[in-house]
Amino acid sequence: MSQPRNSYAVGTGLFIVLGFAALVYLATQTTSVANVHQGSSYTVDTHFANIGQLKERAPVKIAGVRIGQVQSITLQPGAEVADVKLAIDKNYDKIPLDSVATIFTSGLLGDQYVGIVYGTSKKTVAEGGTLALTKPAEQLEDMLGKFFGAGGMADNLGGTYTVTADFTNVGTLSAGAAVKMAGVPIGSVQSVVADPVKLDAKVTLAIDNRYNQIPDDSSAAVFTSGLIGAQFVAIQPGGSPDALKNGDEMVLTQSAMQLEDLIGKFLVNGSSSDQKNAGNGTSPGKSSSDKPSSPTPTGKQ
């Protein structure tokens, strides 16, 4: 208690100020109250049919390089259109007016961000301007739904006949898995054994007798239902007049694809049917399926 009065009073005051400053910091910078915009940037309006999981302050990228962030996301009154304001760094003010803003996902489960793919126009978008061409976020469910047929198990497996097919790789296919044609179950896998001579997998398929008109040049492929679902054998009918008979061997086969191949294949074949605003000149349908870093067919900067 022999302390000079002011030394601890100043210390206590500093402590209280620091404590409250920390509280204000927590409350404003790390909660949803926060709405900071960074120094010198200009805003650009975009309209999306679907923003997926895009959040405010998500990055805006060109060629994969961060150039700004999403400032605000609002729903246009009376329309099923999301207004997304982008705050873009003033250093990047040469964005062509016909550039396409697309919502991408970083990785399969990662965060979404806005990628801008350059157009060819000589005019550049100005402060408060609008990027008219956009491409909405792809919903994973839609994408998978397009790629894979509906699931379901074969019912009423009364009489069956068996055919064999050789695969170089069956993945995790096992006995009991479904055999499907056009997405409808028509039988099941009877056995999966390795061929000791040909050194590949010999799969015996038990197919319902009702489906005895399958052309004998049909191909069999091992597919996966969903991203991490069970594998099944899909039969794609050929054009031969002769039908498969009991004990026949299917010559045309396609082995199980690894998940990586599958996604790679999907990304290349991605559909462009559900775009709303895009579509004149810059072929955003094509560019949408590429990575944002890859060049577009027409628009190079």
Next chain:
Amino acid sequence: MSVRPVQSSNVLTGSLAQIGNCGLFLLTLLAAIPRSFRYVRETLRQLWFVGAMSLTIIMVCGLFVGMVLMLQLYHVLSIFGGTSASGMVVALSVYRELGPVVTALLFAGRAGTSITAEIGLMRATDQIDAMEMMAVDPIAYVATPRFLAGLIAMPLLCCVFCAMSVLGGHLVGVTWLGIDNGTFWSNMTAVVDLHTDIVNGVLLKSLAFGAVVSLIAVYQGFTTPPTSEGVAYATTRTVVASSIAILALDFVLTAFLM
């Protein structure tokens, strides 16, 4: 008014009597608050001692907790490609659990022990009795200011701890491991809620912990057997009892507040 150590041979009745005595002591403390306004300068001095002097340890520990949390989370989440969520997880776990609990444990070790030892020595050297003889209420002059100081200091310290943890997480995550700065903050702000996480998590919990730790520290000091061995035991008991009380109370509070 004077508080004396509990003497009991039975462990069960002994600890029950301790808890009961502690509760009564709390009532005495609270009743002495109006009388302790006279000694507001003493409260301020205690706030300086338990709060301002604890800042260094709290800040350094907070920084390292945030850093190690981010490091661990990054390596686990990178398996699933979800590293961008690590900032959010650091913030949530620090605000809801780690911040209040670790701050309270550090506070018990840094401030609680010295309160117990100081009051215990006052008791051992008969200063408390001397105060009573001079008609100075030892509860209002010694106990209540320390209790109030702990009550005020804990939430502030906890805020500092949490802020430093988030900065530590940012340091490791963004600067070192390369998580995008905007993603780090946007994920965090999207999930952290002002009411459930900051008010209920940081402020309410740390206030409760501050009350419990200060009460135990002051009570142990006042009931110290007036020997040098007694002071040593009382200091140890402060840390043990505070730690158990903090973790048990944390579970109860979480169950109620979630």
